Amino acid sequence: MEQIRKRGLVRGVRPALAMAPFAIYTFIGLGIPTLAVISLAFRSEQGKLTLANLHTVAQGTYRIGFENSIILATITSIVPGILGVFLAYAIATSHSGMLRRLVAAASGVLANFGGINLTFMFIASLGSTGVLTVWLAAIHANPWHYGFNLYSFYGVAFVYMYFQIPLMVLVITPALGGLRPSWREAAENLGASSFKYWRTVGIPVLLPSVLGGMLLLFGSGFAAYATADTLTAGTVTLAPIQIGAVLNGNVIAGEENIGYAIGFGMLVVLSITMILYGLVRKRASRWLR
Amino acid sequence: MASLIPEIAYEEVLGELPEVKSDPQSRRLPRIRYWRVIVFFLAGSYFLLPLYAGLRFSFENDAGHFSFYAIEAIPSQTGFSQAFFLSLRLAAVTTVLTMVLMVPTATYVHLKLPRMRRVLDFVTILPIVIPPIVLILGVLHAAPLWLRASPYLLSLVYVILALPFVYRSLDAGLSAIDLKTLVEASRSLGGKWVSTLIHVILPNLRAAMLSATVLTIALVLGEFTMASLDLWSTLPVWIYQFSQKDAHIATAVSMLSLIGTWLLLTLIVSLDRSQSRRMRKRTGTL
Numbered sequence: 001m002e003q004i005r006k007r008g009l010v011r012g013v014r015p016a017l018a019m020a021p022f023a024i025y026t027f028i029g030l031g032i033p034t035l036a037v038i039s040l041a042f043r044s045e046q047g048k049l050t051l052a053n054l055h056t057v058a059q060g061t062y063r064i065g066f067e068n069s070i071i072l073a074t075i076t077s078i079v080p081g082i083l084g085v086f087l088a089y090a091i092a093t094s095h096s097g098m099l100r101r102l103v104a105a106a107s108g109v110l111a112n113f114g115g116i117n118l119t120f121m122f123i124a125s126l127g128s129t130g131v132l133t134v135w136l137a138a139i140h141a142n143p144w145h146y147g148f149n150l151y152s153f154y155g156v157a158f159v160y161m162y163f164q165i166p167l168m169v170l171v172i173t174p175a176l177g178g179l180r181p182s183w184r185e186a187a188e189n190l191g192a193s194s195f196k197y198w199r200t201v202g203i204p205v206l207l208p209s210v211l212g213g214m215l216l217l218f219g220s221g222f223a224a225y226a227t228a229d230t231l232t233a234g235t236v237t238l239a240p241i242q243i244g245a246v247l248n249g250n251v252i253a254g255e256e257n258i259g260y261a262i263g264f265g266m267l268v269v270l271s272i273t274m275i276l277y278g279l280v281r282k283r284a285s286r287w288l289r
Numbered sequence: 290m291a292s293l294i295p296e297i298a299y300e301e302v303l304g305e306l307p308e309v310k311s312d313p314q315s316r317r318l319p320r321i322r323y324w325r326v327i328v329f330f331l332a333g334s335y336f337l338l339p340l341y342a343g344l345r346f347s348f349e350n351d352a353g354h355f356s357f358y359a360i361e362a363i364p365s366q367t368g369f370s371q372a373f374f375l376s377l378r379l380a381a382v383t384t385v386l387t388m389v390l391m392v393p394t395a396t397y398v399h400l401k402l403p404r405m406r407r408v409l410d411f412v413t414i415l416p417i418v419i420p421p422i423v424l425i426l427g428v429l430h431a432a433p434l435w436l437r438a439s440p441y442l443l444s445l446v447y448v449i450l451a452l453p454f455v456y457r458s459l460d461a462g463l464s465a466i467d468l469k470t471l472v473e474a475s476r477s478l479g480g481k482w483v484s485t486l487i488h489v490i491l492p493n494l495r496a497a498m499l500s501a502t503v504l505t506i507a508l509v510l511g512e513f514t515m516a517s518l519d520l521w522s523t524l525p526v527w528i529y530q531f532s533q534k535d536a537h538i539a540t541a542v543s544m545l546s547l548i549g550t551w552l553l554l555t556l557i558v559s560l561d562r563s564q565s566r567r568m569r570k571r572t573g574t575l
Contacts, residue, residue, distance in 0.1 A: 015402055022394040026412055029449040033427025034419055040430065083332075090328040109554060110336070115513040116525045117343075117547050120532070120540045125342030132338060162339070165332070223420030226513035230529055240422045247426065247518045260430075263423040274418050 034267070040257055041264035053261035062242060062258065066265060068153065069239040073222035076160040081214040083161070084168025085206070091169070092176045104173070107166035114163050115226035122159050122231070126150050153236055156228045164217050171216055175209030175284060208284035215277040219270055239266055347541035359541040366538060372527035375440060379523065380509040382444040384502050387451050392498065395459040396490055399468055406460075413456040416449050424449070425515040440521045447509050454504040462497020496560065503557045507550045 044050045056062065091103045125132045128144055136142055149155055179202060187197040225240040234241055239262050245251065246259030350356040363369060398405045416424070428446055429437065436442050471493065475485040491498070516523040522530070524546060532539035 015397075018397040019394065019402070019405065021390055022409075025390055026415075026449070026452070029428075029445060030412075030415055030419070030424070032431050033424055035427075036431045037423055037427040086328050087332050090325045094325065105555075106336075109551060112507070113511075115511060116529050117511065117543045118339075120346075120528075120536075120543045121339035121343035123536075124346035124540060125339045131342040131345060162336070165335075219418070223422070225420070225422045226517075226525075229517075230513065240420065243422050243426060244514075244518060247429070259426055263426050266420060266423055270418050270420065 037260050037263040038267070040260035043257060045256060053257050054264070056255065056258055057261040057265055061237065062239075062262060065237050065239045065242045065262070066269075068237050069222055069266075070269070072153065072157055072160070072238065073218045075157050076164050076221035077214040077217035079157075080161045080164035081168050081210065081217055084165045084213070085172050085210055087165060088169045088172045088176055092173060103169065107169045110166035111163055111170055113166075114224060116230050118159060118162055118227050119230040122150060122155075122162075126155075126158075151232050151235070156231055156236055156238075159227060159231060160221055160224065164221060167217055167220060168213050171213040172206075172209060175206060175213075178209075179205060208280050208286075212277055212280040212284050215273055215280060219273045219277075222269060222273070223266070343540060343544050343547075346537060347544045349537060351537070359535075359537040360545075362535075362538055363542055363545075366531065366535075368522060368527055368531070369542070372522045372524045375521065376510055376524040379440065379444050379447065380506045382441060383447040383451065383509050384505045386444065386448050387455050387505055388498065388502070390448065391452070391455050391459055391501075392491070392494065393486070395456060395463060396468070396486065396494075399460075399463045400472060409456060409460075413452045417453050421450065421512075421514045422518075425518050428515075429519065437519075440519075440523075443512075443516055443519055443521060443523070444509075446515060447505075447512065450512070450515075451501075451505040451508055454508070455501040458497050458501040458504065459494065462494050465497075466493045499560060500557050503553050507554065510546060510550060 041053055042049055042051065044052060057066075087103075091100055094100065122130075124130055126143070126148075127133065127150055130150075133142060133144060150158075183201055183205075184197055187201055192200070223240065225244060228236055228238055229241055229244060232241075234244060243259050243262050243266075246256070246262070251258060347359055348355055348357065350358050395409070398409055424446065428442070432442055436445075468490070471489050472485055475489045480489070511525060512523070513525040513529070517526045517529070524542070528539050528543050528546075531542075
């Protein structure tokens with residue numbers, strides 16, 4: 001009897017023990033810092049509960065930072081999103097299996113790419129004396145003479161495509177597989193033109209997956225810090241850059257907790273994005289087994 | 290985010306896509322090829338030109354002539370070797386910690402607590418939702434002073450950043466083997482849990498652990514956000530600071546670290562492929 005009870009106890013304890021390291025580690029490493037950011041966003045320098053931080057963040061330069069970040073994330077989700085779908089489709093329908101494998105592997109690498117390496121590569125190609133700039137200048141099309149500036153908001157958006165397009169290719173390739181060849185054949189046998197096939201079958205089937213992919217791209221563009229910071233030396237007004245500035249001590253005295261409020265705002269935006277992603281993915285999965 | 294989509298999905302997709310060639314009567318064919326050429330050309334130039342430019346810049350001197358000076362000058366630059374070895378140490382510590390934490394956990398969940406897989410899926414996706422810049426903000430506030438004084442605080446946080454990649458890699462690896470049969474066989478032959486883990490499970494997980502390791506190393510060697518805000522001169526932070534002094538040398542280091550990481554990744558992927566091919570041959574039907 002004693003032994004049975006003991007074994008039952010062990011059975012209950014063992015899973016808890018086995019999961020404990022992971023649970024404790026993620027709680028300390030992920031839970032506590034996130035909760036700290038959220039709670040400090042609502043506290044004054046003296047530790048009192050307040051909405052003043054959020055109030056400050058909702059106006060002036062911090063508000064512009066958020067607006068810019070959202071605009072940047074929107075641009076770098078829609079444009080690379082569409083380009084990524086075209087690229088994925090071009091690759092998926094090509095005859096070369098090697099090309100498909102190569103692009104799949106390259107996308108995996110490039111989707112996680114960013115920061116200092118990316119910055120240098122683009123300065124070397126499109127900086128004021130970059131390779132491409134010099135080539136274009138030779139045919140009197142120097143982009144810098146036409147208002148292009150790599151170290152600006154749109155320069156950052158252009159560079160972000162380097163990891164956003166591969167991310168879209170990764171996300172959308174399985175969905176393209178859900179587009180059965182038999183549907184196209186059926187549509188053609190019923191007399192549908194290519195345009196009609198895409199309008200009535202292809203696009204409706206793909207749309208939830210494309211939207212889901214764009215939401216992921218939005219999150220990735222909204223959260224990115226390293227590339228924008230190194231490319232513009234922290235001069236572009238974006239929410240993550242402003243957090244960096246606060247952490248580096250570039251903040252008015254008495255507003256040290258502003259950083260947490262910006263962080264909280266970012267968490268809110270990203271949570272909404274991920275909830276939408278979850279909803280869209282549920283719809284998208286209908287066409288994928 | 291690469292490993293979020295399991296390898297199998299690609300194979301399935303590749304197998305199912307329409308063979309345009311098999312339809313000789315289609316009048317659409319030339320047009321499709323035409324737009325495809327444009328797409329490939331644009332994508333190719335957008336992705337390859339910066340690589341070419343970066344490499345060319347690394348092999349140039351200030352006068353714009355071809356030169357190995359930047360490559361040769363790297364080791365003797367102040368701070369380079371400290372930064373390089375700091376990054377290597379952080380990568381090693383992060384990898385070991387991640388594996389020790391995740392291999393037993395993922396194995397146990399697969400074997401005994403399949404219902405917990407959804408919880409693990411959710412928890413390990415969180416580091417993608419919570420941006421590094423926000424996470425380091427909280428970490429720098431919450432960490433005790435003695436830990437903040439050590440560079441290994443970064444390793445502890447990098448473990449969290451690596452979770453999405455590592456867990457998905459291990460999860461795919463564990464799903465691919467018949468874990469239950471293996472463990473039961475080992476246990477019925479009298480093997481203890483620890484020896485089962487070491488002699489039976491780990492060898493079968495080798496490919497998954499290898500790819501998880503490479504992803505972790507690549508992540509640590511390239512991480513800039515947290516290291517720069519924690520004020521540690523890891524390799525990327527050093528490169529950024531040094532670029533004000535000599536952009537050619539800084540770019541050369543950056544390109545070399547990139548090429549090194551990619552070579553490592555390619556190596557792992559090819560090892561992985563040959564491994565899975567062998568597995569498929571052995572099991573026959575798969």
